[in-house]
Amino acid sequence: MKEIVKGLWKEHPVFRQLLGMCPTLAVTTSAINGVSMGLAVVFVLIFSSTAVSLIKKIVPPQVRIAVYTIIIAAFVTIVDIFFKAYFPQISKALGPYLPLIIVNCIILGRCEAFASKHGIFASIRDGLGMGAGFCWGLLLLGSIRELFGAGSIFGLRILPLNYEPMIAMILPAGAFLVLGFLVAGMNKIER
Amino acid sequence: MKETLKITSVLTSVCVICAFFLSFVYNAASEKIELNAKKAINDAIITLAPSAVTINETAIGNSVIYKLLDKKNIFIGYAFIAQGQGYQGKIIILAVTDSAFKAIQGIEIIESVETPGLGAKINESSFKGQFKNLNSAEKFKCVQSASENHSQIQAITGATVSSRAVVNILNTRIEELKKLLNLNK
Numbered sequence: 001m002k003e004i005v006k007g008l009w010k011e012h013p014v015f016r017q018l019l020g021m022c023p024t025l026a027v028t029t030s031a032i033n034g035v036s037m038g039l040a041v042v043f044v045l046i047f048s049s050t051a052v053s054l055i056k057k058i059v060p061p062q063v064r065i066a067v068y069t070i071i072i073a074a075f076v077t078i079v080d081i082f083f084k085a086y087f088p089q090i091s092k093a094l095g096p097y098l099p100l101i102i103v104n105c106i107i108l109g110r111c112e113a114f115a116s117k118h119g120i121f122a123s124i125r126d127g128l129g130m131g132a133g134f135c136w137g138l139l140l141l142g143s144i145r146e147l148f149g150a151g152s153i154f155g156l157r158i159l160p161l162n163y164e165p166m167i168a169m170i171l172p173a174g175a176f177l178v179l180g181f182l183v184a185g186m187n188k189i190e191r
Numbered sequence: 192m193k194e195t196l197k198i199t200s201v202l203t204s205v206c207v208i209c210a211f212f213l214s215f216v217y218n219a220a221s222e223k224i225e226l227n228a229k230k231a232i233n234d235a236i237i238t239l240a241p242s243a244v245t246i247n248e249t250a251i252g253n254s255v256i257y258k259l260l261d262k263k264n265i266f267i268g269y270a271f272i273a274q275g276q277g278y279q280g281k282i283i284i285l286a287v288t289d290s291a292f293k294a295i296q297g298i299e300i301i302e303s304v305e306t307p308g309l310g311a312k313i314n315e316s317s318f319k320g321q322f323k324n325l326n327s328a329e330k331f332k333c334v335q336s337a338s339e340n341h342s343q344i345q346a347i348t349g350a351t352v353s354s355r356a357v358v359n360i361l362n363t364r365i366e367e368l369k370k371l372l373n374l375n376k
Contacts, residue, residue: 029307055205060198067205074209078216085220088227095280095304149308167308 003122007129013106014137014179015186020106024138025175027097031154034142036090038135040083040098042128044075045107049115049127051075056116068111073102106134137182144178145169232257232285235299236270239287243267252371259287266290272301273364277356280304282313284360288327292372295325298361303353310353318347318354327365333358 013019020041028034051071059067080098083091091098101107110130115123143153149169151159168174236246236257243259257270268290274283283302288295298319305311312318321344325331329342333355336345346354 059201060194063198063202066202070202070205070209074213077213081216081220081224085223085227088224088231092302092304165308170308171306 001125003125004129004132007126007131007133008136009133011130012133012137012186013130014134014141015183017106017109018183019109020101020104020134023097023101023104024141025172025179027094028138028142028145028175029170030093030146030150031139031142032090033093034138034140035135036083036087037094037097037101038131038138040076040079040094041101041104041106041134042131043079044072044101045110045127045131045134046124047075047127048072048107048111049123050120052111052115053118053120053123064116065108065112068108068116069102072107072111076102106130141175141178141182144182145174149174231301232272235285235301236287239285239297239299240268240270243270246270251368256368256372268296269368271364271368273360275356275360275363277303278305278310278350278352282353282356282360284357286322286361286364292369293327295322295327298322298357300357305353306350309347310350312347312350313353313357318345318357321345322361330362330366331358 007013011017014021014024023037023041027037048068048071052068055067076099080091083094083098110126114126118126147153147158148166150165151157151161151163166174169178233246236243236259240259242261244262245260245264247258247260248255249258254272258266259268259270261267268288269292270285270287272283272285274281276282281302282300282305284298285301286295286298300314300319303311303313305313322331325342332343333346333351334343344354344358
C-alpha cells in the first residue's frame with residue numbers, strides 16, 4: 001500500500017519531485033488533454049515497470065538504460081497507435097508529446113530507481129501510484145488552465161458567458177504560472 | 192569477449208521481442224487509422240456540401256481531387272486538400288468549390304497545431320466562414336481589416352502568421368489545381 005500512496009502525495013512526481021515537466025507544461029491546455037496524457041503515462045509506467053522488474057537479473061548493467069528505453073519506447077508506441085486508432089482527436093491534441101514520453105524522466109526514473117531493484121508486484125504498485133499521481137497533477141493543472149483560459153472544464157462552460165478568457169493561461173506562460181502556484185501550495189501544506 | 196557477447200545478445204533479443212509485439216499492434220490498428228483519416232475528410236466534405244451523396248476520388252497530378260455528385264448523380268463541385276507550413280506545424284485544409292471551380296463553398300481545417308487561443312482560431316467559423324462564396328479567380332489577400340472586397344480575408348488578431356499561412360496554402364493549391372484542370376484560359 002505504501003508504494004501506491006507515496007506517489008499520490010508525499011513523493012508526487014510533478015509537484016514534489018518536479019519530474020516530467022515537458023508533458024506537464026506542454027499538454028495541459030485543457031482538462032481532457034491532461035487526463036489523456038496522465039492515463040497514457042499510467043499505462044506505460046505499469047507495464048514498463050513490470051517488464052524491467054522481470055528482466056532485472058539478466059540485463060548487463062552497462063546497457064540497462066538502453067534496454068529500459070527500448071522497453072519504454074515499445075509501450076509508448078503501443079499507446080500512440082491506440083490513441084491514433086480510437087481517439088484521433090486526442091491524439092491530434094497531444095501531438096508529438098505522446099511519443100515524447102519515451103524519454104519522460106518519471107518513467108525512466110521509476111524503472112531505474114525502483115523497478116530495477118524491487119520485485120514485480122512492488123514495481124507494479126509503484127508504477128500505479130506514481131502514474132496516478134502524475135495523472136491527477138495534470139488533471140488539476142489542465143482544469144485550472146482551461147477554466148481561466150477558456151471558461152470551461154472538459155469543454156463544459158463553467159464561468160458566465162461574458163467572462164473574457166485569459167488567453168495567457170492557455171499559452172506556455174500560464175503553464176509555468178499555475179505550476180508555480182501549485183508547487184508553492186503543496187510546499188505550504190507539507191510544512 | 193564473453194561480456195560483449197552477453198551485452199549484444201541481450202540488446203538484440205529485447206529489440207526483437209519489442210518489434211515482434213509492435214508489429215502485431217500496428218497490424219491490428221493500421222486499418223482503423225486509415226479509416227479515421229478517410230472519415231475526417233468525408234465528414235468535412237459533407238459539412239461543406241451537404242447535398243453531396245457520392246464522393247469520387249480522382250487522381251490529378253500526383254495528388255487527388257474529389258468530385259462531388261448529388262443524389263441525382265449531377266456533378267455539383269470539387270473538393271480538394273491543400274496543405275502547407277503553418278506557424279508551428281503542418282496545416283491541412285479541405286476546401287469545396289462549385290462545379291466550375293470558380294467559387295469556394297467553404298473550407299475546413301483537417302489538421303493544425305497552431306497556438307491555442309490565437310492561431311488555433313483558424314478552426315473557428317468566424318475565420319473559416321470568410322472563405323464562403325469567395326471567387327477563386329483572384330488570389331486571396333490576408334489583411335488587417337477586410338473591406339467589402341471579396342478576395343480579402345481578415346487576419347486573426349495576434350495570429351497573422353497562421354492566418355496568412357491558410358491564405359497562402361489555399362492560393363498555391365488553387366493555382367496548381369487550375370493548371371491541372373486546364374481552367375487557366
